[in-house]
Amino acid sequence: MKVCITGAAGFLGKRLTQQLLKQGQLTGSSGAQEDIEQIMLLDIVPVEGIADSRVRVVAGDICDAGLLAESIDADVDSVFHLAAVVSGQAEADFDLGMRINVDATRLLLERCRALANPPRLVFTSSVAVYGGELPDPVLDSTALLPQSSYGTQKAVGELLINDYSRKRFIDGRVLRVPTISVRPGKPNKAASSFASGVIREPLAGSEATCPVPPQTRIWLSSPRSAIANLLHAHELPAQGFGASRVVNLPGISVSAGEMLESLERVAGKAVAARVRWQVDPVITRIVSTWPGAWDCSRALALGFRSETDFEAIIRAYMEDELKSAA
């Protein structure tokens, strides 16, 4: 079987590729486990550092329908659509956000519709689709009222994937992924970037600022959970989803203040002291419109999983990312 990953040069894309290469199989169009023969890695920059004969790297603009047609073969079975302009950037550059988060998604869906068989398509959505007055916790039945262009664009993608799936053009699965922490690497332009930065930088011996007040609650899960849940979403039979292909993934609800208390307990006072509070009104406005918790009983019933405490997430990060460096 053939798999395509968009946004493959990103942090989740790389981890997903490694995991797919390692396990070597996925549920194919036959409904049974099949060997993965090819993984197309699509991104604006060429994916580097993955040496495996099953991998084919394609670099180019995902808004180019010709590139999509050339690089997604007619017999592709599965697509993981991770390419996105992140929240802070989509807010600052409206047109870029619309182009990548809406237009490219639309082009990709059209390409998938043209394939020999409707492919399984896993799409990552976000806490940012919610906004306005929210119940605590947010429920599956709660209306979306995004207060950012990123959230709007992800909500549009969700609607289209539900309809393309209903029409049997594709077999879509949408995961509303909690804010991921602890993300390795550098800060990015996501409004949630700090949720990794306030842990990652101090552990690396650097200073960091926390741009939201200590009481700001965030719905979080780890990179490990995100990858496991992406794969689980792919493997589930379509019937399990019922009328909606969208799932609010499990996570933990933790405040910025509690995150730093966890850091102190795991890594000590000196490490936690490397974080300064410095409220950024733009980031605080965006993040405070996101739900701090949602009901995830549907996700749990479908077999999705997450950690249950933030200290375990910090320890997993140290294990995955710092051990090799140490």
Next chain:
Amino acid sequence: MKVCITGAAGFLGKRLTQQLLKQGQLTGSSGAQEDIEQIMLLDIVPVEGIADSRVRVVAGDICDAGLLAESIDADVDSVFHLAAVVSGQAEADFDLGMRINVDATRLLLERCRALANPPRLVFTSSVAVYGGELPDPVLDSTALLPQSSYGTQKAVGELLINDYSRKRFIDGRVLRVPTISVRPGKPNKAASSFASGVIREPLAGSEATCPVPPQTRIWLSSPRSAIANLLHAHELPAQGFGASRVVNLPGISVSAGEMLESLERVAGKAVAARVRWQVDPVITRIVSTWPGAWDCSRALALGFRSETDFEAIIRAYMEDELKSAA
């Protein structure tokens, strides 16, 4: 001030034009009532039969950005965006629905964003944005889960108008309009077309079929209410809308069986007997996913209005449409 109406050759567009010409004023960009100097009537077919020097008729494809730029002057103050592919047709021709209901809306929003001042934009959405398991009545806080491509496309339009308004590119107002009955003229490809047909045809002496079972509940209002509410939506100050520009308009909840009982009470047994029950599974599937009632306390608080019984709607139809013919 200048006004543009898209879908102006349609039934609502024509009535709205007549009403605007009659009243001669609307709230302009100054915030005060201003004289309407020009109304641009945009549709794929030229609008006919309106002789008034303030009217400018433009016929062409609303998906043509060049046409939009030419026909919507830089100093347009207000847009009523009524152009749409109706529900039955959007379900049968997915690409046409996407083109008109999504792409054209997007192009229009971009044209509005390019104008001298962010124009007021009134957009008509639909009961079809809802679907799946619904509370009775549906609430403003109920999640959208459209079960038709039309509903999906309208929901996308809503999201974009909310975000364009939040970004102050436009000053948008979205009305979820109940199924309109009694619509004059001929049946159309809307799944709800019967809701007018089962009243209009018997009153005109013709046979009609009702394609949904008698117990199917529909959320209805009259053409008079629709026009009054479109104008009211335009006139309201933006602050009144709060975090969402979308309003669930008032209506009445009536079953197909009750509609025919009302017809019999107003027009007699012989007239009502011209309707045959003949269930159409495609129409029944679409209509049965729509809410039969929604809570409209927000709309009422904002000053939107509707009739309170269906007999009054039938009588108003006979007054507006049949008196002159008789």
